[in-house]
Amino acid sequence: MANPLIAIVGRPNVGKSTLFNKIAGRRISITENRPGVTRDRLYADAEWRGKKFTVVDTGGIELGSEDNMWREILRQADTAIDMADVILLVVDGKEELTSSDYDVADKLRRSKKPVLLAVNKVDNFSPDKLFEYYALGLGEPYAVSAEHSQGIGDLLDEAVAFFGEGEAEDADRLKIALVGKPNAGKSSLTNRLLGFERTIVTDVAGTTRDAIDTPFEYDGKKYTLIDTAGIRRKKNVSDDVEYYSVMRAFDAVRRADVCLLVVDSAEGLTEQDVKIAGYIHEQGKPSLIVMNKWDLIEKDTNTINRFEAKLKEDLKFMDYYKSVYISAKTGRRAEKILSLAEEVYAHANFRVSTGALNDLVLDAVRANEPPAYGGRRLKVYYCSQPSVCPPTFVMFVNDGELMHFSYKRYLENVLRNSFDFSGTPVRIVARNRGEGETVL
Numbered sequence: 001m002a003n004p005l006i007a008i009v010g011r012p013n014v015g016k017s018t019l020f021n022k023i024a025g026r027r028i029s030i031t032e033n034r035p036g037v038t039r040d041r042l043y044a045d046a047e048w049r050g051k052k053f054t055v056v057d058t059g060g061i062e063l064g065s066e067d068n069m070w071r072e073i074l075r076q077a078d079t080a081i082d083m084a085d086v087i088l089l090v091v092d093g094k095e096e097l098t099s100s101d102y103d104v105a106d107k108l109r110r111s112k113k114p115v116l117l118a119v120n121k122v123d124n125f126s127p128d129k130l131f132e133y134y135a136l137g138l139g140e141p142y143a144v145s146a147e148h149s150q151g152i153g154d155l156l157d158e159a160v161a162f163f164g165e166g167e168a169e170d171a172d173r174l175k176i177a178l179v180g181k182p183n184a185g186k187s188s189l190t191n192r193l194l195g196f197e198r199t200i201v202t203d204v205a206g207t208t209r210d211a212i213d214t215p216f217e218y219d220g221k222k223y224t225l226i227d228t229a230g231i232r233r234k235k236n237v238s239d240d241v242e243y244y245s246v247m248r249a250f251d252a253v254r255r256a257d258v259c260l261l262v263v264d265s266a267e268g269l270t271e272q273d274v275k276i277a278g279y280i281h282e283q284g285k286p287s288l289i290v291m292n293k294w295d296l297i298e299k300d301t302n303t304i305n306r307f308e309a310k311l312k313e314d315l316k317f318m319d320y321y322k323s324v325y326i327s328a329k330t331g332r333r334a335e336k337i338l339s340l341a342e343e344v345y346a347h348a349n350f351r352v353s354t355g356a357l358n359d360l361v362l363d364a365v366r367a368n369e370p371p372a373y374g375g376r377r378l379k380v381y382y383c384s385q386p387s388v389c390p391p392t393f394v395m396f397v398n399d400g401e402l403m404h405f406s407y408k409r410y411l412e413n414v415l416r417n418s419f420d421f422s423g424t425p426v427r428i429v430a431r432n433r434g435e436g437e438t439v440l
Contacts, residue, residue: 001019004051004053004086004160004163005053005055005083005084005085006053006054006084006085006087006159007055007058007081007084007086007087008020008024008055008056008058008087008090008361009058009087009089010090010091011089011101011104013092013175014090014092014120015090015123015146015147016057016058016090017057018120018146018147019088019090019118019144019146020055020057021146021154022146022149022152023044023046023055023152024044024045024055025046044375048156048157048159049156049157049158053085053159053161053163056083056090057136067144069360073259081098081108082111084420085113085417086284087108087113087114087115088115088116088155089105089108089115089116089117089118089131089136089138089312091117091118091136091181092120092121093119093120093121093122093143097133097135101136102135104222105117105138106137108138108433109137109138115138115139115156116139116155116159116229117133117140117141118141118142118144119133119141120145120146121146122150123145123148129217131301135187142154142155144437160267161413166185173223173224174221174342174345175235175255175256175257175258175343176221176223176225176226176256176257176260176338176341177214177228177256177258177260178187178226178228178260178262178279179253179260179274179276179295180253180261180263180276181272182361183326183397184262184264184292185262185264185292185293185329187227188292188328188329189262189290189326189328189337190214190225190227191328192328193218193225193338194216194225212227213225213226218338219338221338223338227397239283243335247279253279253285254283255281257286257389258286258288258341258344258345259280259285259286259288260290260337260341261273261280261287263289263290263291264293265291265293265296265325266293266296266297266412267290269310269315274314276317277289277318277321278318280318281317281425284389284425285319285348285425286345286348286390286423286424286425287322287345287390287424288322288323288324288340288341288344289311289315289321289322289324290326290337291307291323292326292327293323294325294327294332295327295330295332297328297424306323306394307325308323311323318425320424320425321423322340322344324336324337330347344422347420347421347422347423348389348390348391348421348424349388349389350388350391350419351386351388352393352419353389353392354384357393358382358383360418361393361411361414361415362380364410364411364414364425368410370403370407371407377402378397378398378403378404379397380395381396381397381398382395382396383395383432389424390424390425390427391421391426391427392426392427392428392429393411393426393429394430395429395432396431396432397430397431397432398432398433399432400430403428403430408428412428
């Protein structure tokens, strides 16, 4: 059974994202004192009094606006309301109730879902003033200060009381992060993989500002897709909101099991794409290079070969990469992505038996003896694989400082030629016998 879902809704700038962050226990949602910052639905798992649930943040609801972006935000909020088990309506306790507050309250009453009213930004609140909020017709109002973590416990006590007694699902899901430059097609690919419009997709670069987690199942397997904001070059990051969006994208890489670097094929692999790939590599994540918008490329019999040659040239530092050429718009080859993600994740989890590993490495050392430096030569006594994701191999040696980068590359190539580690980094650690370790 899936976790119960609590949706946080309300008009813009009433403190929904701050409340979301407090409930989630970490700073997930971007908070800034201007309306329109939270655009898409944003999820986080949480627990209160032993009950697990998922909380979802939404963009501010402006029911009367004709602006396209506000209409998209409303559509996303509507989806969250439809999926929710409990709804928290947040209003601003420092302002008078507005017509928008009444409109949103009326909309929520029609949803027939349990709705709790949170009067936010309340530090020193007279109980008498709460009577004003009964006019919304949602029952007892709860005074909270999300910024100072006051009153949230009472609100959650009431919220989790609506949950059933069944155990929440502790799903072992493959987390897949989609990263890349703005307007490369990450959100379109997310929607294609999910089979319905999950994120706001427009032709304006930079629409997705938060890293958005969406759990789903396909062919009996469980996944979570993490759609992220486009990562711009630092000099092009114009304000604090975009800065935190980029930071959230990098955080998505760190917590993902597999990363999809989505590239605009029509533009080709750029310097910024290479930098993002480098970050994925540094984090030790298995990955796929997803060449999107392949339908826009004029092709001949050597087109893919030319693109692959360019990838190999630009991605020399991660020549283990796996690529796939797709069109998120038409769906061509998009069905391959999940199986390829499973494949590179399996490669990242592969373990070599200690006996086979030692036979392979020691034979390689005998076949190609390490060069001598300053009259001293590296000796490899024994090796093991203590961890996976990425596969990490420890070489017990006489002096780790003698393990030159070129010889480490030689040993890595030996491992890759014997076992399929395509799509994942491989790390080699030289450890002096009886001493500390040198990571290479």
